[in-house]
Amino acid sequence: MAKGRVGLGRRGEALAAEALQQRGFTIVAQNWRCPEGEADLIAERAGEWHFVEVRTRRGSASGFGSPEESLTPRKFARMEAVARRYLSEQGADEAQDVAWHLSFVAVALDAVGRVERITVYLDPESDPWEVL
Numbered sequence: 001m002a003k004g005r006v007g008l009g010r011r012g013e014a015l016a017a018e019a020l021q022q023r024g025f026t027i028v029a030q031n032w033r034c035p036e037g038e039a040d041l042i043a044e045r046a047g048e049w050h051f052v053e054v055r056t057r058r059g060s061a062s063g064f065g066s067p068e069e070s071l072t073p074r075k076f077a078r079m080e081a082v083a084r085r086y087l088s089e090q091g092a093d094e095a096q097d098v099a100w101h102l103s104f105v106a107v108a109l110d111a112v113g114r115v116e117r118i119t120v121y122l123d124p125e126s127d128p129w130e131v132l
Contacts, residue, residue, distance in 0.1 A: 008109075012056025013040050016105035019118050019131040025050065034089075036081035041105075049100040050122065051083040059111035067106035068119075076102060076124065 017027050025043040032039045041052035053075065055067035079102045092098045104121040106128075118131035 008056050008058060009054070011113075012105075012107040012109075013054045015056075015107050015115065015118055016052065016054040016120075017041055017043075019105065019120065020050075020052070023120075023129075023131075029086075032082075032086060034082060034085045036085050037078040039079070039082050039086065042086060043103075047099065049083070049087070049098065050103040051079055051086070051100065052103045052105055053079055054105045054107060056107040056109065058109040058113060067108060068104075071104060 013030065017030065020041070020043050021027060023045075025045040027041055027043050028049075029039065029042040032042055039051045040054040041050075043050040043052055053071065055070050057065070057067045057070070083100055083102065087098060087100065101123040103123060106117070106119040106121070108116040108118075110116050120129040120131060122129075
C-alpha cells in the first residue's frame, strides 16, 4: 500500500490511468509540468484530448471530504491554463478546432487502502462513470 500523501496520489493516478485505458483511452503523458501547473494525466480517445486531474482520498472518515469536494474553481482554472499550454506546445492553434476536455477522476479508498470506487468525469458538466 502507498505510504504518505505522495504515494497515495501516485497510486490514485495509476488506478485512474488503468481505468481510462480499459475504456479505450491512450495515456499520452503523466505528471506533465509547465509554468502554469501540472496535468496528472493527459489522455486521448477518438481524436479528443483529456487533461485529467486525479483526486484520491483514503477513508471516508478521514475528515478531508470526498475527492469531488477537493476540486475548486481555482484548480479548474489552472487545469485550463495547463491544457492550453500543452496544446500550444504540440502545435495546436486556437484557430484549429481541437476538441479537448478538463476531465476528473475521483478515487476513493477505504481506511486500509482497498478501492471503494473510481469515478470518471469526462468534463465538469458530464454525468460520471462509475468504474468500480
